[in-house]
Amino acid sequence: MSLDPPAYLANLQGNIRQRPIPWDGAVRAGTLTEEQLSRIRAVDKVKKDVRKQTIESDLDGYRTLFVGADGKTSVLELAAKRQDVVQYILVLLKDLLDTVPALSKALLKNGDPYRHFLPLLGKSTQLDDPIPLLTSTVLVSLMAGSRDESTATVDKALPLIFSYLSSLTKNADAGLQDIGVQEYSSLLYGTATRQQFWTQRDETVGPLIDILRAAAGITKDNSAASLLSGSTNVARSGFEGSLGGGVGLQLLYHVLLVMWQLSFEAAEVGTALNKEHDIVFLYTQLLRLSPKEKTSRLLLSTLYNLLSANQEKLLGIAVSVRLPSLLQNLQSRQFNDPDLREDLDRLRELLEEYTKTKTTFDEYVAEVNDGHLRWTPPHRNTVFWAENARKILDYENGALIRKLAEIIKEPWEKDKYVLAVACNDIGFLVREVPEKRGQLERLGLKTRVMELMGDSDENVRWESLKALGGWLQYSFDTK
Template sequence: MSLPPPALVVSLTQSIRARPILWDQYQRTSVINEQELRLIKAVDKVPKEKRVAVIEGDPTAYASLLVGDGKNKGLLERSAKRVEFVQYLLALGVELCEDVPSYINALNNQPDPYSHLITLLDHGDDPIPVITSSLLTTLISASLAKSKVSRATEQALPTLFKYLATISASSEFNLQDLAVQSYVLLLRNSYSRLTFWDMGDETVKGLTSVIETAAAGSKGKGTTDVGLSTPGSSVSALSAGVSAASANLKQGGVNLQLLYHVLVAIWELSFEEAIAEELDEKYDLILPLVLLLRSAIKEKVLRVCLAIFANLINKAPTTNLPSLLLARLLPLLTTLKSRKFTDPDLTQDLDYSQSALEAFQLTQTNFDEYATEIRSGHLSWTPPHRSQDFWKKNARRIMEENGGELVNCLARALRESDDKVVLAVAAHDVGVLVKEVPEKRRVWDTAMVKARVMELMGHSDPEVRYESLKAVQEFLRHAFGG
């Protein structure tokens, strides 16, 4: 998988490479020797065709120049205290990797290509960690394409992920964009995906929060998305104007390109069965993804959402089919089926997901659908809640199933949710269950539900107040019974 270089990195490297470098002074002070100076001048400020030809003639020499050869330190490490020179070397390295693929292989073939680069992620000069992360991403993603993950990659990858997670949490769009594009390139095999996933909230939360924000914004809630504008920041100064050009088109208040790259990263993660099984359970991601699919303003967003759903179904059907059905994905897919799409992968994922959900739906009873909804915490006025026949048949089972699991789920919804629909539905169900199975009402006392519904009688939403009042009336009606 290849992506164009992040706009921030292009802006920084072009600005740095345009500066004059006092080569003779560096040689006089023994920062570089005559041979190294000759190598640099052969590729500095020359036409691209000539630069490519020079590097391709001896990529190993230029790799050793930058990161060393195992016996001698590279220029980056030897000139560590000279900030402008380090910036220049990094910018040159990024450009050479972009122009000459064989140079990437030559760097990766050095005995210790990453160790000094990793230390630069903590450098105090703003542009240096940014450019270093881009260079490391290029090198490590190429290394991950090999059949066996190298020891150097195993050691460097978590540190790179940690840095990218830090900048992904920034309010600066270009830093977020750099981090997520890097993730897309790095999450190319099982090792890197599982490494990323095992770092937990530190890495994954940055992706899921973007999806949640876009989904919430698609429902009319305000979101913010700002570019690089921190006063005095050298990154901001060097990248002026980059954000304005790239942050125009948004979905739910989130830059569309950023959202798309986040979705691609989630899609890559969903190829792992262990991740597909836990993605919704840990991050409650299915409902926001369905909302994004429903409100997609570009076909590429729709395409990648469908690809994620197909993977979730394929890799972990038992876990994900109930949640996908509850999130009302099936009627949405049926609607999408009526549209004409030219992308064969999109139509294949659409057909696959629709068929799987239709087959699964045929196996579900009303009780199964109700239990799935209650376990999810996403309560809404689905048909079972208003069906007297449903409650006559299933109330006792709801109270007793799995040692009162569904009772605990309703109690948790009342205790933890601030969604007025969830609170109204949960209070309604408690009232019906007290009415239908009055002898079990003390279970609600143990779960602190009676006190909670009494409290909700003073809620600001009239429907929550009404349903809570009805539930309290049922508790009072049976206060002296059974």
């Protein structure tokens, strides 16, 4: 998948290509050999077809030039003390890898093809040092061009590259963020690389979710739970060029593209992605605000991949965050993109089939099993609790209430609303089925509710107080 290089990177590479390098003097100084210089000159500043023919006729020679061989030192190793030469070689190599696909596979035939590149990633922590950035572009082109999934690539080099790219995506500079995100996209070409990306998800996925949350206008004080409860509104303006949180449309598209590529591993990552980042709600919110067809298409396709691969766990969540009604509204719009229309139809049909056979109780079960409680309609509905409280307590020999106990015992530092919702539910259960309070107490729920009365969050304190009131009311009524 080819993307236009970000302007910052293109300008940097262009400036380096134009720099005059005193090659003959570099040879005299031992920065490189005559043989190396001859090969560089044969492909530097020549037409692409000449460059391609020259390299393909001497793949072993160019492999030795860049990664060395037995008894021969690579040009990067020889030129290590000349930063101008190293920068030039890195830009040239990136151009060659893009022009001559066969070169990528040739370089990987070396016993340790990454030996001279990986140290350059950590060469400097200064943002204005171009060498780590240029090195990352070379490594990404090398891996993507060969689509390599060897141990040397996936287990040794890829984790270091992902860590470096993560530092770009966490940078405040949108240009550097976009470089990191685009290079991620180039690397997610196969299952092995996507799995490694997911393994490092605190570094890789986490910052991307932060960008998406900023675009959707969701902050710590403006969480999914509060939005679903109707207590907070998301701004709906400023979509041309920049979304909420200053996220540009191009950066948003590239982040969505990476997440779409990750969604091809939906069976493995889908439920954890939702538990850790409330992804179904986040994507529903982004879809509601999406300003362009190209972003809507990625949102719909990713949602379909996640939901279709995790129907038991995620379809109920999709219903609870009101995705079906949003899709119904989108159905009336005239989209030009046939792929978008197809994804919209597939997703709508998937949810329609689910809702035909599922009830509000099923949605509640799905939400509790997901673990990330929200202020969805059932929680405040007294009729729902009157009809279903006993059913919830008896469900699968108490499995549902045990899951609720697990949820409320977690700290939920990043989303206190989960604790507030759990206290609300426990309060309803005590009031509706008071004779079962012993079952709740044995699970530690009364003790936990009392602990939460001292929580730092006002909503949690209020809901825990109300929940405890159920126990107190029952105690007084029975005296």
